[in-house]
Amino acid sequence: MMSYLQRANGFLQSKARTVRWVLCGPTTLFVTLLLMMGAAHWLPEGDAKVDNIALPVLAFPLIWVIVFLYALAEENLVRGVAVMVGLIIGHVGMLLAVM
Amino acid sequence: MSFLTQAKTKRFLAVHGWSGTLLGLLLYVCIFTGSIVVFEDEIDSWSRGQIAHHEGIGTLVDHKFRVTARDVDRKYYEEVSIFRLADGNMRYLFHTHETDQETGRIVEPIVRMTLDSATGDVIERWEGLRSELPSDPGGALRNFWVDLHVQLYMPNPYGIILVGVLGLAMMFAAVSGIVIHRHVFRDAFVAARSSKRLVGARDLHVLAGTWGLPFAFILAFTGAFFGFAGNVGVPLMSMSAFGGDQEAMIETIVGVREDIDLTPAPLAALDFVIRDGMSRTGAAVNAIQITNYDSAGAKIMLQMDPSPGSLAPQTLAFDGVSRRFEGEAPLFGQAPSIGSSLLGIIGPLHFGNFAGLASKLVWLGMGLAMAFVTASGMLLWTKRREQDQLWNGFRHWIVVTVWGLPFAMLVSAVAYFITVPVADPNLWTPLGFLAGAVVAVGLGLRTESTEARLQLANAALCLAMPVLRHLMGGTSWAEALIGGGTEILVIDILLLAMGLLLLRKARPAVSDREIAPITPIQEPAE
Numbered sequence: 001m002m003s004y005l006q007r008a009n010g011f012l013q014s015k016a017r018t019v020r021w022v023l024c025g026p027t028t029l030f031v032t033l034l035l036m037m038g039a040a041h042w043l044p045e046g047d048a049k050v051d052n053i054a055l056p057v058l059a060f061p062l063i064w065v066i067v068f069l070y071a072l073a074e075e076n077l078v079r080g081v082a083v084m085v086g087l088i089i090g091h092v093g094m095l096l097a098v099m
Numbered sequence: 100m101s102f103l104t105q106a107k108t109k110r111f112l113a114v115h116g117w118s119g120t121l122l123g124l125l126l127y128v129c130i131f132t133g134s135i136v137v138f139e140d141e142i143d144s145w146s147r148g149q150i151a152h153h154e155g156i157g158t159l160v161d162h163k164f165r166v167t168a169r170d171v172d173r174k175y176y177e178e179v180s181i182f183r184l185a186d187g188n189m190r191y192l193f194h195t196h197e198t199d200q201e202t203g204r205i206v207e208p209i210v211r212m213t214l215d216s217a218t219g220d221v222i223e224r225w226e227g228l229r230s231e232l233p234s235d236p237g238g239a240l241r242n243f244w245v246d247l248h249v250q251l252y253m254p255n256p257y258g259i260i261l262v263g264v265l266g267l268a269m270m271f272a273a274v275s276g277i278v279i280h281r282h283v284f285r286d287a288f289v290a291a292r293s294s295k296r297l298v299g300a301r302d303l304h305v306l307a308g309t310w311g312l313p314f315a316f317i318l319a320f321t322g323a324f325f326g327f328a329g330n331v332g333v334p335l336m337s338m339s340a341f342g343g344d345q346e347a348m349i350e351t352i353v354g355v356r357e358d359i360d361l362t363p364a365p366l367a368a369l370d371f372v373i374r375d376g377m378s379r380t381g382a383a384v385n386a387i388q389i390t391n392y393d394s395a396g397a398k399i400m401l402q403m404d405p406s407p408g409s410l411a412p413q414t415l416a417f418d419g420v421s422r423r424f425e426g427e428a429p430l431f432g433q434a435p436s437i438g439s440s441l442l443g444i445i446g447p448l449h450f451g452n453f454a455g456l457a458s459k460l461v462w463l464g465m466g467l468a469m470a471f472v473t474a475s476g477m478l479l480w481t482k483r484r485e486q487d488q489l490w491n492g493f494r495h496w497i498v499v500t501v502w503g504l505p506f507a508m509l510v511s512a513v514a515y516f517i518t519v520p521v522a523d524p525n526l527w528t529p530l531g532f533l534a535g536a537v538v539a540v541g542l543g544l545r546t547e548s549t550e551a552r553l554q555l556a557n558a559a560l561c562l563a564m565p566v567l568r569h570l571m572g573g574t575s576w577a578e579a580l581i582g583g584g585t586e587i588l589v590i591d592i593l594l595l596a597m598g599l600l601l602l603r604k605a606r607p608a609v610s611d612r613e614i615a616p617i618t619p620i621q622e623p624a625e
Contacts, residue, residue: 020110024114033331033335036332036335036336037335037336037338037339038339040336040339040340041339041340046436046437046438047434047435047436048429048431048432048433048434048435048436048438048439049351049432050351050352050431050432050436050438050439051436051437051438052340053336053340053348053351053352053438054431054432054436054438054439054441054442055437055438055441056332056336057324057328057332057333057336058324058328058438058441058442058445060323060324060327060328060331060332061266061267061270061319061320061323061324061327062320064267064270064323065267065270065271065274068267068271069271069274069275072107072110072111072114073103073107073110073111075104075106075107095339099338099339099342
């Protein structure tokens with residue numbers, strides 16, 4: 001297991017700049033959109049039954065900046081990629097299950 | 100203060116600088132124009148040469164509305180809007196919804212009427228589809244400047260989305276600017292060093308950026324929201340929460356009134372409803388919307404100005420026949436909610452119009468400070484690389500943009516004033532901007548004294564503008580003083596003051612043909 005991680009780390013480090021670009025650019029945007037869409041299914045609706053729609057749309061810029069800062073600040077690229085891929089798989093799975 | 104490692108700081112600095120450099124010019128255009136159009140209503144009445152009316156729609160609407168409505172086909176009674184225009188005249192919009200037989204799309208046939216403020220006579224009547232409404236020549240300057248800010252005068256939705264991207268970039272620039280600067284809080288309380296070298300310019304950039312940070316974040320956040328919410332957020336949420344069923348989403352958000360009783364029934368006294376709304380909120384009525392006018396299922400909605408001490412305006416709902424108060428209509432959804440309340444304050448926070456002139460002045464000042472931060476950030480970035488001819492050239496064109504934008508805006512105003520009486524200002528105002536931009540670029544081709552020449556050109560237009568406005572039939576200062584047209588006076592005086600200031604700043608530089616060589620940078624910038 002360790003050797004796989006080390007090899008993955010070695011590969012990612014060898015292409016660190018490209019990986020960072022992909023993480024901060026398209027991946028961040030995709031994760032932000034997924035987080036926004038996914039929030040409709042776990043945020044409370046409230047009495048008016050609209051909070052789960054309004055709040056994620058409202059929070060979109062904030063979500064983007066947080067994900068972007070994380071993608072830029074994360075030193076460990078393996079962990080960064082894992083977190084982003086985890087978020088994508090988790091949310092795509094949830095959206096496919098509920099839509 | 101920095102909690103980042105050296106490698107992280109380097110990365111943050113690289114993205115801060117590169118994103119600022121690549122998007123900075125557009126960001127500068129967006130922020131500068133945004134600061135100006137905070138005063139869009141005032142600019143509108145100033146450019147029309149008419150004294151603006153701020154008293155809402157008043158309390159004597161009922162009789163004139165009923166008489167006027169008799170001349171309109173009943174099919175247009177589905178939705179009626181009543182509001183006062185900036186020149187004091189009243190505007191009635193009667194409209195309905197139909198399916199276009201050829202395209203299958205929903206269209207909105209409309210009857211638009213304008214009533215004279217003094218006599219109540221109908222002075223304009225227009226019938227057609229809402230999408231074909233003729234543009235208002237008097238509002239051309241305001242509309243163009245607002246378009247320039249909202250969508251950089253690009254086609255919808257690309258311009259709005261691009262401005263949303265600029266909002267995201269500004270959010271990141273604000274946050275990253277703080278975390279990469281090692282002594283941000285200490286330096287926020289230190290005056291800028293009076294040096295013409297890099298360190299002095301950097302001090303000013305840090306000072307303005309630090310003190311403007313909360314404001315920059317608010318503007319960037321709300322701007323990014325406006326950029327993405329309508330074109331990206333809502334369609335995606337309808338897919339996610341409603342499986343793409345837009346009708347279900349509309350039903351949840353605005354509700355669907357079923358079994359509307361369309362039996363003819365007289366509308367409740369509008370003047371009574373207006374006074375009821377005013378007494379409930381302590382604010383004036385900004386607009387009235389009536390659905391299913393002249394039927395038992397009629398509803399009256401009053402759009403109020405913000406109440407004293409309140410950020411967001413309220414909408415009050417009344418039964419259209421019994422005039423019974425039904426409660427406050429939320430902006431989003433059919434019952435009060437946190438989401439709706441938060442959405443309600445996004446607009447006032449972005450537009451700065453929640454406390455009248457005072458908040459608008461703060462928004463103008465902070466907006467211009469942010470425009471300065473954007474421009475000074477780009478100049479710092481390029482000055483550090485001035486040994487490179489390409490960066491040095493880019494630096495020159497940043498200066499041209501910084502002074503060329505206000506110049507082109509002023510030329511667009513000149514084009515507006517000249518063409519209002521004789522041609523369509525909706526065409527000539529943008530063309531005037533284009534001509535101004537071409538002249539600015541032309542001045543920029545001469546590398547000597549470009550900045551001073553552009554400042555001088557701006558000064559000349561600022562000084563000429565009040566005269567031109569008056570010559571083209573605008574309200575005189577005496578009329579403005581007597582009639583309460585404060586905004587006309589204030590804008591004219593601001594233009595004159597700005598013109599004199601720029602004249603004083605630019606003249607020595609222009610007269611001095613010997614351009615001093617740029618001092619080499621000795622100290623590394625943080």
